[in-house]
Amino acid sequence: MAFDSNIEDFDALGNDHIGTSENTPMRSDAFKLNNEEKIDIIKDDVRHIMETLGLDLTDDSLKGTPNRVAKMFVNEIFGGLNPDKKPSASTFDNKYKYGEMLVEKNITVYSTCEHHLLPIVGRAHIAYISNGTVVGLSKMNRIVDYFAKRPQVQERLTIQVVRELQNVLGTKDVACVIDAKHLCVNSRGIRDIESSTVTSEFGGKFQDMETRREFLDYIKLDTKF
Numbered sequence: 034m035a036f037d038s039n040i041e042d043f044d045a046l047g048n049d050h051i052g053t054s055e056n057t058p059m060r061s062d063a064f065k066l067n068n069e070e071k072i073d074i075i076k077d078d079v080r081h082i083m084e085t086l087g088l089d090l091t092d093d094s095l096k097g098t099p100n101r102v103a104k105m106f107v108n109e110i111f112g113g114l115n116p117d118k119k120p121s122a123s124t125f126d127n128k129y130k131y132g133e134m135l136v137e138k139n140i141t142v143y144s145t146c147e148h149h150l151l152p153i154v155g156r157a158h159i160a161y162i163s164n165g166t167v168v169g170l171s172k173m174n175r176i177v178d179y180f181a182k183r184p185q186v187q188e189r190l191t192i193q194v195v196r197e198l199q200n201v202l203g204t205k206d207v208a209c210v211i212d213a214k215h216l217c218v219n220s221r222g223i224r225d226i227e228s229s230t231v232t233s234e235f236g237g238k239f240q241d242m243e244t245r246r247e248f249l250d251y252i253k254l255d256t257k258f
């Protein structure tokens with residue numbers, strides 16, 4: 034996008050949910066302030082928004098909201114911006130020589146649309162084919178959760194999960210499909226409650242149609258217990 038673009042152009046870009054980069058756009062000074070300092074500043078910003086909307090912040094029900102929202106932003110829903118929170122990369126040798134694909138499906142995704150700061154809620158399905166290294170199953174949930182806890186674009190989230198697992202496992206043979214609802218589409222704007230967005234990233238052997246098909250067939254398996 035050219036530098037002389039005006040604010041309406043950026044508005045349209047956001048409404049169309051077009052992401053600009055595979056990496057989360059961060060400033061180099063992103064961690065100069067510690068979490069407590071960030072919460073302190075954001076608290077005042079939230080109060081300012083609420084006051085501007087005309088709300089009475091002396092009301093008991095609203096009094097605690099600025100601090101509550103600031104803590105939630107920094108520690109919870111955007112906590113994955115901090116690289117310190119990245120799940121440790123502990124891996125194991127594939128002792129039992131399982132050479133087939135491993136699929137972890139229906140991983141809950143709670144993220145936030147970076148264009149509207151509204152929730153993205155859905156499921157991620159991940160597969161990999163081990164080349165000798167394996168990870169604990171819950172590691173995949175934690176990796177999804179880490180990258181989801183950022184202002185996100187679903188395409189970027191999908192790619193970031195795959196790239197991270199490729200690094201951890203030392204193989205390109207990783208795939209991820211995410212199926213999610215965007216509340217900015219479901220609850221405002223076009224207000225389509227039913228629609229969901231599917232994104233996918235297929236690395237290495239998963240670019241082969243047969244391998245990809247096998248993964249997608251596993252996702253369809255009914256595993257209700």
Ligand SMILES: [Zn+2]
Pocket residue numbers: 050146147148149150151215217218
């Ligand atoms: Zn949005």
